[in-house]
Amino acid sequence: MAHQIVDLAIEKGKAIAIENLKKLKKGMRGDGKAELRKRLHQWNAKKFLQKLKRVAMLKGVEVVEVNPAYTSIIGMLKYAPQLSINKDIAGAYVIGRRALGFKEDMPENYEKLLKDKAYLEFALKRYEEREKELRKLLEEETNQYKRNALESELRSVENSKKLLTNLIQSLQSESSSCKGANGRNPEQGRGNLASSVAWRVLKVALLFPILGKVLPRDLSPLKPVLVEGVWDRVRSRLVPLEAEGTVPTRDF
Template structure:
């Protein structure tokens, strides 16, 4: 199976070659940066070229193709405080590219499987990025391929166990509270009304995530792994959502992140305290560098 994960930021196609047993055999990326600042006809031509490149790769590997079934991509709206991201998404034509891939695949007799997109990125970044040291986009492509083969994604044993660790959940909740206060201070200082809207959405998200962790913390240990009252998640996806909040947002301290290598210590040895210490050290070093740069004019 040649599985594809199409991404707008950065603009590229991540692909993974997955064998029948669900193993990752090879992977790579195809850039789409050429479509930036091109007119509609030029973009169309470039997308056809990329579609041909993908079909040739599938023929070379002798594989069917797997993609996500997405009807539309949210490109944001004016005044949302995310002008740079909207500009990039403006160039992103997901359906235009997938339609071309499917058209060429039919012509060549190559099967195209479309799978549900739910949590492919989250599962990829938490489960496979740390283990294989691959990018989140390639990991997402890998999950898409496994899903197309009908394989289920089990949550790693050590991940399940830390979800029942009250000390870890308490730490996660405190980290979210600290993050909320930091972002709230930034919100109070911001004068641009559009940027304030974007920051406010971050605050609302952190409040929602805090409720998620609080509910897990109040549950009995054996019930943390069951659906929580008041959530819209099924058991399986709910757990991945809690893990995303606890491991990435709380433990790593990032709203958006591309490097998940630190989580290797958690998935292999459950050493979340070691990761917390390392993150703290890295943050302190970044702060020192910032002060030095400002003082001596280093940019």
């Protein structure tokens, strides 16, 4: 495969962009993810990249290594829905752009969503409901391997709740500080959320609350949020909450 990739680069007259991977998580025995561990064990990414670089050097093809941070998340949320491609191709697209020196700004409508307290509270409620479901399933489950998988998801849900809670609190504190600004620039607080954290929070706020899955295959339902900035058209699960007056239907 390394030779095929290098030959394709020569044919196209292009360099090869790869992630500068230091470590690849393989999971732990008994974590309930045996199939994933098996695949990662069979695929030695480090050895493959070493061979790719060696073949490229011998054939005179440049290899550009880039920081791998958040390439998958950015591709999944920004380019997969926008270009109608799967998340793996979208991640590779981000790697290529990074190798060319492009920076990935967060789309305007995603920024607005992260400042929409009503939406964030809805997302938080979705995680709270899932947390209750998982705790109930844990009480009833006797198979240890299945319990491990449930506990792993529960930890993920708890971490997601923390991220959303912290963001909601920061919005509240920013709002109160702006009230007594006495003429100072109310936009002074913008940009306080580090971009890396923002992408992580965005993933938490979008995928499970809207699509019902942590890693969905079909990301096209996010396109109206990304392009039009209208999240209420894709969050059908919010309808019962609206009837109770919990979160109002709204556009950005």
